[in-house]
Amino acid sequence: MKTKKKLITCAKKLTMTTSILFFSCYFQTIQAQNAQQINGTLNYPLSNPNILNNFGYNPYELNRLDCFFNKLINDSTIFINKLHINSYSSPDGLYEHNDTLSKQRLYNLNKYINEKFNIESKVRNVSLTHVAEDWDGLQKQLEAINYPYLKLIRNIISSEPNFDKRENKIKKIKHGKAYRDLCNSIFPTLRRVEINIEYTSQDTLQKQASLALPYSLENQENDSEENKINQNDLIQQQREFLMYNDNSRKRRRELLNSQKARYSYFLFNQPQDLYPKLSVKTNILALAGLNPNLEYTTPIPNIAIEAYFLRNYSLELSFAYSNWAYNNNKKFQGISAYTIEPRYWLIKDNKYKGLFIGIYAQFGDYNTQKYHDIVSSEGNKTGKYHSEGLSVGYLQPIYGPFAAELNFKFGYVHSKVNEYKQDSNYNLFLYSHNKDRFDITGTCINLMYRF
Numbered sequence: 501m502k503t504k505k506k507l508i509t510c511a512k513k514l515t516m517t518t519s520i521l522f523f524s525c526y527f528q529t530i531q532a533q534n535a536q537q538i539n540g541t542l543n544y545p546l547s548n549p550n551i552l553n554n555f556g557y558n559p560y561e562l563n564r565l566d567c568f569f570n571k572l573i574n575d576s577t578i579f580i581n582k583l584h585i586n587s588y589s590s591p592d593g594l595y596e597h598n599d600t601l602s603k604q605r606l607y608n609l610n611k612y613i614n615e616k617f618n619i620e621s622k623v624r625n626v627s628l629t630h631v632a633e634d635w636d637g638l639q640k641q642l643e644a645i646n647y648p649y650l651k652l653i654r655n656i657i658s659s660e661p662n663f664d665k666r667e668n669k670i671k672k673i674k675h676g677k678a679y680r681d682l683c684n685s686i687f688p689t690l691r692r693v694e695i696n697i698e699y700t701s702q703d704t705l706q707k708q709a710s711l712a713l714p715y716s717l718e719n720q721e722n723d724s725e726e727n728k729i730n731q732n733d734l735i736q737q738q739r740e741f742l743m744y745n746d747n748s749r750k751r752r753r754e755l756l757n758s759q760k761a762r763y764s765y766f767l768f769n770q771p772q773d774l775y776p777k778l779s780v781k782t783n784i785l786a787l788a789g790l791n792p793n794l795e796y797t798t799p800i801p802n803i804a805i806e807a808y809f810l811r812n813y814s815l816e817l818s819f820a821y822s823n824w825a826y827n828n829n830k831k832f833q834g835i836s837a838y839t840i841e842p843r844y845w846l847i848k849d850n851k852y853k854g855l856f857i858g859i860y861a862q863f864g865d866y867n868t869q870k871y872h873d874i875v876s877s878e879g880n881k882t883g884k885y886h887s888e889g890l891s892v893g894y895l896q897p898i899y900g901p902f903a904a905e906l907n908f909k910f911g912y913v914h915s916k917v918n919e920y921k922q923d924s925n926y927n928l929f930l931y932s933h934n935k936d937r938f939d940i941t942g943t944c945i946n947l948m949y950r951f
Contacts, residue, residue, distance in 0.1 A: 542609070544691035547593070549604030551612055556688075565695075569617045572697075583619065584627040584696040585610055590687035591633040595663040599632035601691075606630045609693045633663055634690045641686050649678040676775035676850050774901060774950060775850045779806045781905065781948035786820060792909070792943045798826035798833045804946070808852050812845040816858075823867075834867035839942075841891055852950075853903070858891040860909055862941065869922060878921050878930070885915035887941050901950045909942030 543556035553559055572580070587606035589598040606628055613619050635657055642650045652673055660666040671679045786800040804818035818841070823834040843858035863886040870879040889911010897903045915935045921928040 542693050543688060544605065546688075546691075547597070547601065549601050549608055551608055566616070569613070569619065573617055573619065580619075580623045580697060581700060582625040582627065582696075582698040583623045584629070584698075585613075586628075586694040586696070587630040588634040588637065588690055588692050588694070589632055590690040591635055591638060591663065591667055592683055592687050593667075595632060599630075602630040602632050605691075605693055609695075613695075635663075635666075637690050638682070638686060641689065647681075649673055653678065671850060675777065680775060774897065776808055776852055776901075776950035778808070779903075779948045779950040780804070781806065781946040783820075783944040783946050785943060785945050789826070790943075792940045794943060797831075798822050798824060800835065802837075804839075806843075806948075808850075811850050812848040812852070814843045814845065814852060814856075816841040816843065830871070832867070832869040835864065836866075837862055837864040843891070853895045853897055855894050856892070858893075860887075860889060860891050860911070860942075862887045866915075871922075878919075880920050880922055880927070881917050882920065883916040883918045883932075885913060887911055887913040889941060891942065893944075903948050903950060905944070905946040905948060907942065907944040907946065908940070909944075910940055911938065913937050913939055913941060 542551065542558055542561060544550075545552070545555065551558070551562075553562060585606060587602045587609070589602040589605070591598070610628060639650075639654060639657065642653060647653075653670055656666055656669045660669060670682070673679065781804045783802050783804075785794075786802050789796050789799045791797050800820050800822040802818065802820035804816055806814050806816040808814045816839070818837075818839040820835070820837040825832045839860055839862040841858050841860040843856045845852055845854065845856045847854045863884070865882070865884045867882040868880065889909055891907060891909045893905055893907035895903055895905045913936070916932065917935050918932045919930045921930055
């Protein structure tokens with residue numbers, strides 16, 4: 501029996517096998533009988549090809565990569581056969597831009613490794629590849645978290661060969677809800693690089709062969725002191741591997757399943773795209789007492805609600821009202837204004853920002869007194885009006901759901917004017933007439949909150 505076990509041990513020591521190092525999306529160290537494997541991820545911000553030491557988990561992962569390569573190039577028993585680096589970009593954005601990004605990330609990481617470790621001097625075969633948009637990785641991650649719209653997204657991927665059209669179709673799912681989820685949780689994990697190193701190690705295989713047989717009391721009597729030390733070292737390495745492997749699985753579950761990783765853009769330091777459905781706004785110029793011609797009158801409280809639909813259309817409803825004196829009680833202005841304004845947005849991306857044009861209709865009534873503090877005065881006017889015309893404006897997001905909007909209206913105004921004389925007890929009607937004109941009917945700087 502002893503002779504048979506020794507022959508098996510000697511045979512396994514003479515066996516030569518190729519081991520593989522894999523540095524990919526999720527860091528995890530694996531030790532098997534014939535292979536070593538180390539997995540990891542390097543995160544990238546949106547549209548950024550550079551390796552950032554302080555971004556996401558990069559500080560920890562780069563430190564592990566540096567430690568491994570330092571050990572790899574200093575170990576004379578390791579012979580590197582092949583180095584393969586693959587770079588990926590996420591599917592958000594234009595395909596040509598993502599293709600350029602993945603090439604730049606590939607170049608930057610290859611440059612980082614060669615300048616720091618001069619690894620090409622020990623490598624017989626170097627292979628560099630890139631994937632412009634990782635649609636396969638997207639499907640795998642959605643399957644891992646059992647995403648609610650997985651079936652819809654999978655059907656779009658399989659039926660639409662054009663990558664840009666494929667992305668636009670996904671944007672329409674549930675009015676952009678699915679695409680927002682992907683931008684905030686899945687796409688950041690797809691911006692990555694993978695490293696695959698094939699190498700041969702005589703020393704590692706000898707240690708693995710010595711562990712292939714059960715370690716019995718009979719073996720202990722025949723082992724040398726050096727073998728016992730090697731055995732203890734390997735046991736300690738296995739314990740460390742099990743501890744790290746457990747931590748790695750926890751981090752992967754956190755990345756895929758936790759609310760913070762799936763729905764918070766703060767984790768990856770990238771801005772969140774907003775696809776609004778509704779907004780509430782107010783015109784700060786009217787609140788400050790400025791009329792459309794930027795002449796000071798009285799503060800006019802106002803509010804507007806805008807609904808967004810069909811990618812680049814919206815409808816705004818607004819109301820304004822005032823009924824009090826101003827200029828130290830010398831003048832008086834009462835006004836009500838009801839406005840409806842359909843809009844067309846020039847950028848068709850469901851984000852409703854930038855330039856827009858529209859048409860509007862407005863009606864209301866008014867009451868103005870030039871000499872409010874004089875008991876008997878003339879030049880007072882009251883009546884009703886309506887206005888129709890064109891509008892143009894520009895919306896600029898500020899932060900998150902907050903935005904600012906500049907809007908001008910120009911059109912036809914018809915008003916019925918009733919002039920009256922103010923008295924102490926009553927107002928005396930004088931005469932009435934109609935007034936028609938084309939004028940600037942709206943000058944707005946709106947502050948808004950979008951949902």
